[in-house]
Amino acid sequence: xxxxxxxxxxxxxxxxxxxxxxxxxxxxxxxxxxxxxxxxxxxxxxxxxxxxxxxxxxxxxxxxxxxxxxxxxxxxxxxxxxxxxxxxxxxxxxxxxxxxxxxxxxxxxxxxxxxxxxxxxxxxxxxx
Amino acid sequence: xxxxxxxxxxxxxxxxxxxxxxxxxxxxxxxxxxxxxxxxxxxxxxxxxxxxxxxxxxxxxxxxxxxxxxxxxxxxxxxxxxxxxxxxxxxxxxxxxxxxxxxxxxxxxxxxxxxxxxxxxxxxxxxxxxx
Numbered sequence: 171x172x173x174x175x176x177x178x179x180x181x182x183x184x185x186x187x188x189x190x191x192x193x194x195x196x197x198x199x200x201x202x203x204x205x206x207x208x209x210x211x212x213x214x215x216x217x218x219x220x221x222x223x224x225x226x227x228x229x230x231x232x233x234x235x236x237x238x239x240x241x242x243x244x245x246x247x248x249x250x251x252x253x254x255x256x257x258x259x260x261x262x263x264x265x266x267x268x269x270x271x272x273x274x275x276x277x278x279x280x281x282x283x284x285x286x287x288x289x290x291x292x293x294x295x296x297x298x
Numbered sequence: 299x300x301x302x303x304x305x306x307x308x309x310x311x312x313x314x315x316x317x318x319x320x321x322x323x324x325x326x327x328x329x330x331x332x333x334x335x336x337x338x339x340x341x342x343x344x345x346x347x348x349x350x351x352x353x354x355x356x357x358x359x360x361x362x363x364x365x366x367x368x369x370x371x372x373x374x375x376x377x378x379x380x381x382x383x384x385x386x387x388x389x390x391x392x393x394x395x396x397x398x399x400x401x402x403x404x405x406x407x408x409x410x411x412x413x414x415x416x417x418x419x420x421x422x423x424x425x426x427x428x429x
Contacts, residue, residue, distance in 0.1 A: 184418065200340050200380060207411040208418075294418050296305070297426060298340075 179284065182216035182255055184208050185292040188223035192241040198226055201298025202244045209251040216255035217248070218288060219277065224262045227273040245275065259285055302326055303335040303417035305426045306342035310359040311352065313429035316345055320362045322425070327370050335373045335417040336363060338406075340428075343381040346374065346406040367405040375417075378408040 186205040190197035202217075209215045219227055231242040248256070260279035263269065270279060280288060289295055304323060308315030319336070326333050338345050350360045366372040376386060381402065382395075388408050392400035402408060418424045 184415075196340065203379065204339075204411055204414060208415045211412060211415050213415065213419075294424060296418075296424075297428065 178278075179257075179280075179288050179291065180255065181291045181293065183213040183293065185216045185218060185289065185295045187218045187220055187289070187295060187297045188226060189221040190298065191222040191225040192231065193236050193238055197298045198223065198241050199239070199244065201296070202241055204296060204298075205253060206244070206247065206251050209253050214255070215251075215253050216257065216292070217253065218280075218285065219256075219258040219262070220285070221259070221262055224258055224266060224268060224273075227258065227275060227277060228268075229272065229274045242274075248275065257285075257288060299330055299332060300422040301332050301334050301420075303337065303421040303424045304333070305337045305339055305414065305417075305424065306345060307340040307426065307428035309341035309344045309429075310347075310350065311356075312341070315427040315429050316342065316359055317357060319427035320357070320359060322427070323366055323372070324362075327366065327372075333366060333370060333372045334421055335375060335413075336366070337375045337377070337414045337417055339377045339380050339411075339414065341384070342427075343376050343384055343386045346376045346381070346386055346402050348401045348403045348406075364405060374406045375409045375413050376402060376406050377414070378410060381408055 186201055188201050192198050205215045226241050231240055233240055256275055256277040257280050258277040304319055306319045310316045323333050345359055363374050367374055386402050387400045388402040389400045
């Protein structure tokens with residue numbers, strides 16, 4: 171998997187960092203809610219999936235046995251809100267045995283150095 | 299002098315982050331900065347409970363937030379979506395949902411996530427306190 175270097179990264183108005191899985195806690199849903207509202211307010215919003223947050227991107231998710239709605243329907247709406255700057259930690263993917271081909275959205279993998287620079291060049295970052 | 303806003307994700311007494319946020323807030327205003335807004339989100343909405351009753355020898359977090367409002371005009375905003383789910387309602391919302399009681403009183407205000415975006419855009423710094 172080739173990871174992008176930071177020279178390809180454009181600063182957004184807001185970067186939302188998602189680090190929790192789509193089930194088992196409410197972090198991810200409430201993080202995506204902020205991204206959607208900010209986008210609806212005309213802000214350019216980017217998302218960074220890190221840690222267990224990468225599980226949110228897996229294809230074929232359902233509400234499932236835990237009885238929570240999950241985040242699949244929310245993520246399917248990102249395009250409608252013009253949220254198209256999507257990054258994923260390449261290390262988080264490989265640590266979990268996943269590749270870009272397993273994911274539902276066109277996300278760009280970033281090396282650890284590029285993740286650090288991504289966060290550094292954003293005027294605002296919210297971490298969930 | 300800078301304008302600050304805080305986001306509090308942590309429930310009171312469950313996590314250090316809620317108390318750390320209040321201590322940071324007090325230090326900000328003591329240092330001559332302006333704290334315009336505290337936005338309570340995720341489990342942080344529980345900081346707004348009017349029924350909070352900690353033992354007398356512990357910091358009363360809700361009173362601490364109210365003191366910031368009274369002394370420094372800090373807005374205390376509670377995310378309405380996160381609050382309603384978790385049983386944090388003011389009189390209007392309790393009425394709307396046909397519930398017998400409520401537990402959010404002024405100066406805490408139920409508000410939308412748009413206010414968080416607003417706080418982000420209109421302050422020099424937005425600092426998150428999360429568990």
